[in-house]
Amino acid sequence: MHHSSKFKIPMGPQHPALKEPESFSIALKGEKIMGVDIRLGYNHRGIEKACEERTFVQDVYLIERVCGICSHSHSTAFVQGVEEIAGLIVPPRAQYIRTLIGELERVHSHLLWLGVAGHEIGFDTLLMYTWRDREIVMDILALLSGNRVNYGMNMIGGVRRNVTEEQAQDILKGVKTLEERTKYYIEVATQETTIIKRLSGVGVLKKDDALRLGAVGPTARASGVEYDVRRNDPYAAYAELDFNVITDTNSDVYGRTIVRVKELLESYKMIRQCLKNLPNGPIAVKAPRKIPAGEAISRYEAPRGEDVHYIKSNGGEKPERVKVRAPTLANIQAVKHMLKDRYLADMPIVVAAIDPCFSCTDRLVSVKGNAGKSKKILTWEALRNYSVEWHQVHGIDFTELSYKFRTKMERF
């Protein structure tokens, strides 16, 4: 491996640095990255299509499972859109509870990220500590909703579970501990030499580039872009809360870390405000089974950035189209830019710094028209016939098997 020769190293689809299958093919020269090829699509689950096959009520359940971490973000974005089409006025108590869960979710997501970031730079102690403390917020969420990740709090027209006074006391107690620990992590992240060495100056994304590449969330805010849906287009109870939009001018992974740990403190502040100002009243209004025809775009500031849902209804029980734009899809383009002229060792932390969630991002793209002479578009039937023929040529005949299968199915 002479240093002048270039070679490609595969990172993924299966690689210890990645928590989900995704392919990064890295062209290396010695230890330096010359180019990165990103291939998405290993995690496509067809949720958008599945949503069209189910009723709005079932979709809330399904949409919540788009992401394992920001499940509340997706379901809130979805129900907000549906409520807008149906013209439902959500009671203020429900708005506050949604905000409360949303902020608790942000706390658990950011703590999780901090641990993962520590692991990516080989600082496992940080991982163990933050994930230990993350249990506190997980317990709070389990206390409120009965679940650790998919809370199932949202329904069209409000929330499904109330928050009692005792629960509020427990939350405050947990938040107090978390705040102390978070202050300690801020100290660690800003003073520990090896962390600073590994993070600062790595994965630089200047403000112009962040805007040009459409970065969102903490990734954009760390580049000095002061944009937060909670402030710029308030939803739920955010208009009534007092909080700061955290930005940083470091524009690197270090800045992204600072933004996230400081956002934790803001979240604690918001959780306290939510519990203090929690209005009385009902927690839901009755929603019609059939949603009137119309369309809506709903935006939500998920822990990872702006989450956009588009919902179109044709007046029936099922939506005509649901489109989810997860924050990672907006940030993934920036990764390629950030990796330019960096070392291989920076790759895991740069990818991790956008807090990627690949399964939320994977989409099916259908190409319309003939993109090239060698490519052709097949219908489902044609594709099936092609596959059968291909296997016959290679000595595998499915005709008998599929006949048997069909006769078996007919018996049912």
Place this chain on the structure above:
Amino acid sequence: MGLALFTILIFPGFLFVSVFGLMAEFFDRRIYARLQNRVGPPWFQAFADFIKLLGKEDIVPCAANEKMFDFAPLFALTSAVTVFLYIPLWKAPVTFSFNGDIVMMLYLLTIPTLAFFIGGWYSRSLYARLGSVRCVTQLFAYEVPLFMSILSSALLANTWELKEVAAFYLKHPLYSLFNLVGFFVSLIAILGKLEKVPFDIPEAETEIVAGTFTEYSGRRLAILRLTIDVEMVVGAALLVAVFFPFALYFQSVLGFLVAVLEICGVIALLALLRTIVARLRIDQMINFCWKVLVPFSLFQLLLNLILKGKLIL
């Protein structure tokens, strides 16, 4: 003949060092876990892992050079174990020794690293090759401060024989206090040899999977892991023998216990060091070694030279 074989194969040779190494792995992991607020493994974990790996399928990649791939782990283990025979810890007449053995020991300790390089390189995996290159790059960085600080301690004792070095510090225990800088420099450098955080760059899991060991499995991986464990014990024992050889004060059993305690102490320090830092990048690691560790070891060398001048006068 029979005694020599017993010494080499059983005590304090191969068998003893292997068991000690596996126990040391448990000790290291346990302390690491406790410092991270985890429970950690039970005492037999290292043995269980070792035995399990021995029983696993052993795969040699098609493209690999089978001989090199095969011999690298054995070379590594053998040379690491050999070093232990020369280290005077509790046994007053050390098993083997000659003038200049301290230099030989340092070189024998280099062989495992080179064997890792060869094994990784000939396994033909991209990750392993990257790991191998990092392995050797790193070697050039930590080896110099390690050699300098260990040899400067021998310099003060005015001998190249470890037995005599130990005897010197036993006679003048206060002189070992002057070697503290050298001790800490070599402690950090040993982390590089053992490929532990912050110098676990050759096997940085999140970057190059398992680095050098990516293609190794089964028996060969078991031997490689045992090598690292033995290296840990041998490295710690070498530091103890060079800087604080006080176990030699005591009679056989007590001396043995004190020596083991001292070695465990060094291992605990290593565990503590790797708990509190993040992994460095290879360029940062080399910078750190040459710009921080080497000046400190030069300072140690200078200090010992001055002390030695005083001693002769």
